[in-house]
Amino acid sequence: MSEYIIKNGHVFDPVQGIKGDKKDIAIKDGKIADKVSSAAKVIDAAGKTVMAGAVEIHAHIAGPKVNLGRIYRPEDKLFSCTPTKGMERMGGGASIPTTFKTGYEYAKMGYTTAMEAAMPPLFSRHVHEEIRDTPIIDEAAFPVFGNNWFVLEYLKNQEIENTAAYCAWLLKATKGYAIKVVNPGGTEAWGWGLNCLTVNDPVPYFDITPAEIIRGLIEANEYLGLPHSMHIHPNNLGNPGCYETTLDTLKLAEGYKAKNKFGREQVLHLTHTQFHSYGGTNWGDFESKAKEVTDYVNANKNITIDTGNVTLDETTTMTADGPFEHHLTGLNHLKWANVDVELETAAGVVPYIYSPNISVCAIQWAIGLEIPLLMKDPMRCYITTDHPNAGPFTRYPRVIKWLMSAKARETQINAFKHKDKVLSQTAIGTMDREISLYELAQMTRAGPAKSLGLSGMCGGLAPGMDADVAVYNFNPEKPVANPDDIEKAFSRCAAVFKSGVQVVSNGDIVSNGNKRTLWVNVKVKDNPQVTRDIKEKFIKYYSMTQNNYEALGHHFIPNPYALEVDAT
């Protein structure tokens, strides 16, 4: 394999504590190396910023609901198509790009690893086919567990060991990565025309509460010792006053400690925190509760979060929180699509326009930025847009601009139609913190990698780690004349390496790399009861046979990378 040396760049690497020192980064055989031979190809990074490849912890980029969005929103591709160019195949779509465009856009921004945040287990084969067709970036998918009939039945009887055995089986069958929970109990309740808006609302028929599901899945997760923690989209998303449900959810993690061999410290990851930090009783007195939520997270080290920044774009919302999407279409009257996934989950899709002229949207924008600005430890708070729910992931450079420049935030605040409302309902106008490049590397590299249990592999530039490296046309020694220069620099990398292969040069794709599908292979003790339960449910309820369920083989996962866990 080729050798490279990236010379004289300003390196930001939280894994080694390097804060912008001029350093050479050597790449050999796909890994970061101590040194390389004189034959190594030299990449001149003088006056540039060098970081590890970024890690996306939560995005909806593959699978049936993403594709449903693509199918029912042809207008999303209108005027956004890019023709074939060099290595690049044609692509299209703004908020729900094609698989190829998804891979290219992530790579061009310096991202080399991404997590698909909600995989319906029954459709894992489809998820993996799309992952396979997304070039360059390493990907993994989180199967959803929070409304799954097996989980609800086992946890009702407090059978943690059986829950864990079932989770292990499902992760293996679907080639999944982590335990994802979406509106626990609420999506199942919606099958009965109901929802769970607090952690104590009982799920019809199953007679279990969201609190019991959340605690049970944390326990199952730690029983197995998975690389990532239970990853939750709590109940009551997006409603005024929902922060109380969020705090109730976070409190359920009290007393639990992470148990794993991957260096992960949290037991609960709260996703798209922005959507869960709302105060007020209606859309008129809607206000930010970012402080209340981040105060709690700051004080409790066993929690990590991601932001879910609103980017003020037209986008497509999609979530396994079926009742929420139905609620949303009632608010904006735009087209609604829904899918039920037998025994397991559901999903809804609705287009949404975050308009800077609507006060609620502007307040949501502010809350999304308040959260990272209030977080004391950037290793526990990661930048996301919950793509495409709060905005497309292609807007990360803009979010970075807002975080790194108080002036850029001020410009945006002044551009809002209801500026006074934004200033009275949030604290964004009083915040002068500017995220440093080192903190940015924590929030987009080292932090999410650690939370995902991948800290030995990616998110850093220590010798022995995967050679995922991004070089930005950004000189940290020069003052920023115009905040838009930040956005420009982080939009298109000067160079990107993925596992030692150069995939981007001067903003263009030059290789499709060596994309891998990450999954977690957990060994558990033989559990005849769970094996029998699975068999029985397939015979009794599923519309497909167990033989057709599993995602495996070259067609679905041509280049797998399994993280081995022994829970026997």
Next chain:
Amino acid sequence: METVTITLKNAPALYLEADTISPDAFAGKTAAKIAELPVFEGNVPSTLGKYFEVSGDAGATAADTKIIVKGDVKKVKYIGFKMTAGELVIEKTADQYVGAWMKGGKILARGDVGAFAATAMKGGELVVEGNAGNYLGAAYRGDWRGMSGGKILVKGNAGSDIGMYMLGGEIVVNGNADVHVMTHAEGGKTIIKGNAASKLGGQMVDGTIIIFGSIEVMMPGFKPNGEVELEVDGTKAKFAHFIGDMGERHKKKKGVVVYGNLYKKI
């Protein structure tokens, strides 16, 4: 105003996507430069000059530019695409998307126009002396933002699904219209001087349909609301008034529910 005449000399084998035939793209260019403007034949990039003889230089701005399109352009799409000002005359029948997304200026089509003419039109004027195809003044596939301004006059007949998701502006059809008129509309007005087939105003939230001739099948979601005397396009007459679509959501204005209106000449 300067006039540029383009005359088809080599008919394309496949459909030609010529979204550069507009006063905006021509403005400030000489005939030679205009001939270099990009077009697609199928998926092959090409130039306008390969298919058209270009004579005359354009004005400095779109508003100062008039384009006359001569020859058989029934396999040419997107004429007048996104135009904002100036004039465009198409002498013979053109294919789909004439005047699509147009914002201003005037298009006169002396023959027929294909489907999707004036898609999501925002302003300006489109006059069709022949017939218009389906989806005249409609929203793009999947989109909920249809025609929002401007005026369309069709002297012949119009196809199906005209004014779908219409938000504003006016469509006048002197002849007949096929099924689906102003489906999902939330504003705007469509006048049909001839007859209509069926499904007028399906899922209509707001807006107005006026029909002079017969309606083959009336939507069950429309409710009789008395008779009114109206003056439409200089004609004074009595019309039966219907409101609907009753199966759709409706906004309130000053406490009063606003419905879509359908007037049928008695």
